[in-house]
Amino acid sequence: MKKHRFTGLWLFCFSVWSLGCCLISAAEEVEEDRQYFNEKEVPENLRDLRNIQKALQETLPQARAATVSIDLGGGSGSGVIVSGKGLVLTAAHVSAGVGKEMTVIMEDGTKHKAVSLGLVASTDAAMIQIMEEGVFPYVELDRGDSASLGDWVYALGHSGGFEKERGVGVRIGRLVRMAEQTINSDCNLIGGDSGGPLFNMKGRLIGIHSRVGASLEQNMHVPLREFLKNWDAMLAKEFVGKGPFAQEAVAFLGVSTEDREEGGIVIKEVGDKTPAADAGLQEGDVILMLNGNELDGAEQFSASLKGFKPGQKVKLKILRDDKEKEVEVELGEK
Amino acid sequence: MIKRRKWKLSWVRSRGIPILLSLVVSAASAQQQVGQLEGEFRLNGKETWKAFDPVREVLQESSAVVYDGWKSIAYGVVVSSDGYLVTKASEIEGVEELSVRVNREHFKKVRVVSSTVEWDVALLKVEAQGLPVIEWAEPEPSHGTWVISNGSTTRRDRRLRVGIISANARKVGEGRAPVVLGVTLDTSGEEEGLPVKEVQKDSGASEAGLKSGDVILEMEGRPVRSMEDLQELLGSKEPGDRIQVRLRRDGEDLELEVELKRRESVFEEKKTRNDAMSGRVSKRRSDFPRVLQTDLPLSVRSVGGPLLNLEGHCVGMNIARANRCETYAIPAKELRAIVENLTGDEQAGSAAE
Numbered sequence: 001m002k003k004h005r006f007t008g009l010w011l012f013c014f015s016v017w018s019l020g021c022c023l024i025s026a027a028e029e030v031e032e033d034r035q036y037f038n039e040k041e042v043p044e045n046l047r048d049l050r051n052i053q054k055a056l057q058e059t060l061p062q063a064r065a066a067t068v069s070i071d072l073g074g075g076s077g078s079g080v081i082v083s084g085k086g087l088v089l090t091a092a093h094v095s096a097g098v099g100k101e102m103t104v105i106m107e108d109g110t111k112h113k114a115v116s117l118g119l120v121a122s123t124d125a126a127m128i129q130i131m132e133e134g135v136f137p138y139v140e141l142d143r144g145d146s147a148s149l150g151d152w153v154y155a156l157g158h159s160g161g162f163e164k165e166r167g168v169g170v171r172i173g174r175l176v177r178m179a180e181q182t183i184n185s186d187c188n189l190i191g192g193d194s195g196g197p198l199f200n201m202k203g204r205l206i207g208i209h210s211r212v213g214a215s216l217e218q219n220m221h222v223p224l225r226e227f228l229k230n231w232d233a234m235l236a237k238e239f240v241g242k243g244p245f246a247q248e249a250v251a252f253l254g255v256s257t258e259d260r261e262e263g264g265i266v267i268k269e270v271g272d273k274t275p276a277a278d279a280g281l282q283e284g285d286v287i288l289m290l291n292g293n294e295l296d297g298a299e300q301f302s303a304s305l306k307g308f309k310p311g312q313k314v315k316l317k318i319l320r321d322d323k324e325k326e327v328e329v330e331l332g333e334k
Numbered sequence: 335m336i337k338r339r340k341w342k343l344s345w346v347r348s349r350g351i352p353i354l355l356s357l358v359v360s361a362a363s364a365q366q367q368v369g370q371l372e373g374e375f376r377l378n379g380k381e382t383w384k385a386f387d388p389v390r391e392v393l394q395e396s397s398a399v400v401y402d403g404w405k406s407i408a409y410g411v412v413v414s415s416d417g418y419l420v421t422k423a424s425e426i427e428g429v430e431e432l433s434v435r436v437n438r439e440h441f442k443k444v445r446v447v448s449s450t451v452e453w454d455v456a457l458l459k460v461e462a463q464g465l466p467v468i469e470w471a472e473p474e475p476s477h478g479t480w481v482i483s484n485g486s487t488t489r490r491d492r493r494l495r496v497g498i499i500s501a502n503a504r505k506v507g508e509g510r511a512p513v514v515l516g517v518t519l520d521t522s523g524e525e526e527g528l529p530v531k532e533v534q535k536d537s538g539a540s541e542a543g544l545k546s547g548d549v550i551l552e553m554e555g556r557p558v559r560s561m562e563d564l565q566e567l568l569g570s571k572e573p574g575d576r577i578q579v580r581l582r583r584d585g586e587d588l589e590l591e592v593e594l595k596r597r598e599s600v601f602e603e604k605k606t607r608n609d610a611m612s613g614r615v616s617k618r619r620s621d622f623p624r625v626l627q628t629d630l631p632l633s634v635r636s637v638g639g640p641l642l643n644l645e646g647h648c649v650g651m652n653i654a655r656a657n658r659c660e661t662y663a664i665p666a667k668e669l670r671a672i673v674e675n676l677t678g679d680e681q682a683g684s685a686a687e
Contacts, residue, residue: 041375041381042375042379042381042382042384042385043382043385044384044385045385046385046386046388046644048385049385049386049480049644050644052480053478053479053480053498053644056478056498057476057477057478057479060477060478064477149369149370149371150371150375154478154498159608159657159659159660160606160608160657165502165504165505166501166502166504166627167501167502168501169500169501169627169629169659169660170477170478170498170500170501170629171497171498171500171629171659172377172478172497172498172629173376173377174371174375174376174377175371176370176371176376177369177370177371178369186376186377186378187377187629188629188631188658188659189658189659190608190611190612190657190658190659190660191607191608191611192608193659212611212658216613216631216658217373217376
């Protein structure tokens with residue numbers, strides 16, 4: 001039995017850990033015990049089942065209040081508020097970028113404007129911020145990373161999009177697979193749940209819904225530790241990692257160019273309503289320098305532009321009618 | 335004493351070794367175990383089901399298995415000791431070799447007494463005595479309440495599926511009539527009737543000879559000027575009812591008799607992206623006046639049976655597998671009224687004979 005098997009290790013860990021805690025700070029809150037039903041291989045009787053039900057139902061009202069639907073115009077996902085000021089955790093494939101505007105919908109139908117902060121493209125973690133002032137209902141995080149294989153958990157989300165009459169959907173399950181960057185549960189998920197919260201039976205957030213497999217038991221979540229690890233970067237609106245869950249916005253100027261023998265590059269075409277057109281660039285202009293660096297080919301120029309982000313300003317030295325001129329352009333997003 | 339086994343962890347092969355290492359490294363801080371939980375210990379695994387065994391006993395005695403020949407097609411709820419059962423009506427429609435099993439007894443003679451298309455419930459009768467009747471639960475279960483229902487069966491034993499109440503009880507669908515003529519209508523015009531745009535294949539309308547361009551003027555002698563008129567008229571009808579339709583074709587009035595059919599047997603539902611990831615769903619899964627929603631992972635052939643709480647009391651009857659994470663049940667309160675109506679019809683019928 002699991003309890004026995006781990007008792008020795010447990011005692012050892014606990015003594016080392018509690019000693020450490022005492023040394024570090026006496027005021028540090030001692031981590032609570034794990035719920036007894038999570039220490040059992042399976043519930044053994046109706047009493048165990050009732051205790052699981054009780055734990056879920058005690059924590060559910062707050063969890064529901066903090067779970068939101070995220071309306072992106074074309075589609076929708078879910079998210080969960082983790083601070084009274086309206087910080088929301090969701091999936092990167094839901095927020096789909098940095099600085100994007102969206103609408104957050106509470107279970108009672110109240111709508112709030114929100115904007116996406118940073119994300120981790122490689123593991124599907126993201127943050128968004130509600131832009132309106134207010135005191136929002138929020139949930140506690142499982143900061144101790146206590147989730148273990150077999151733990152009883154529940155998933156919330158606005159499956160298939162916001163439906164006021166139905167409200168948030170709750171599904172029960174266990175943690176059935178644990179890997180470093182993904183945890184699986186047998187809480188059934190569907191489209192629209194993406195970005196929604198996975199809770200332990202203390203109502204603490206342990207993960208965010210990411211994707212499903214073909215079988216009903218393959219429901220994948222981003223573990224909370226992935227958020228904690230990248231917390232500051234996401235708050236600072238960084239785009240962390242590369243795909244597959246989000247693609248970084250590419251800076252965009254809006255010209256087609258070709259090489260020029262005498263150095264620099266020639267603008268062949270300026271697109272309508274592009275940053276280049278807004279800045280007054282014209283067909284035939286020669287671009288000599290980008291932020292003070294000489295240009296010697298169209299390919300090099302477009303490669304250098306990729307080093308910038310949408311919204312950044314660049315200085316171009318151009319040659320028009322044999323006169324040199326400085327032009328500042330705010331790069332757009334493709 | 336129950337024999338206790340050790341955790342069964344199956345290591346993920348490609349990542350096994352690095353994960354094992356990180357487990358050792360992080361053991362003191364987080365007791366992080368990495369691996370997989372074997373099927374029998376999952377939410378709907380056979381080891382987990384053992385704790386629900388007292389409730390399974392209720393399914394064994396007071397639920398019914400409905401068969402078409404040798405194949406089980408649905409479940410049912412025992413509502414009287416002398417053999418009245420309710421099941422999902424659309425699942426037994428057109429079944430030729432209907433039989434029912436309660437506990438281990440097989441009833442080969444089954445009478446379909448009556449049904450309601452509004453709720454998609456049929457009342458069945460078998461010749462039995464002393465069947466244990468389902469006990470009704472009160473009050474209605476709240477979010478997160480364990481629910482237990484039929485999942486699969488052998489000839490001897492009922493097996494269960496478990497889940498929880500998932501969402502608010504509510505009406506589902508747009509309140510459309512569950513039976514249709516089988517036409518699409520042009521409601522944009524200012525004409526006195528309803529012009530037919532298209533006639534659905536294999537519908538009552540096509541069998542009666544309705545054509546595109548016909549203008550429906552009256553049904554059962556009452557003028558029909560809007561979709562609302564039509565829906566109101568059809569709302570009280572059952573599949574198989576025949577209805578008089580007066581229409582205008584090429585300037586001439588004519589009268590046809592149209593058989594009404596179930597909406598889902600005539601109109602194909604539009605498949606959404608979420609349907610694509612849901613596997614098979616019930617043919618009729620919408621337009622119910624009120625349902626409980628659960629996360630029970632039922633197959634389309636395991637609806638119709640009772641939905642029980644941990645006390646083994648009946649909180650409802652599974653009525654539709656809606657998608658990957660939603661199963662609907664008729665709440666006990668409404669189900670009791672339905673049973674009363676259907677059995678009341680039967681008694682009124684036999685009194686008149």
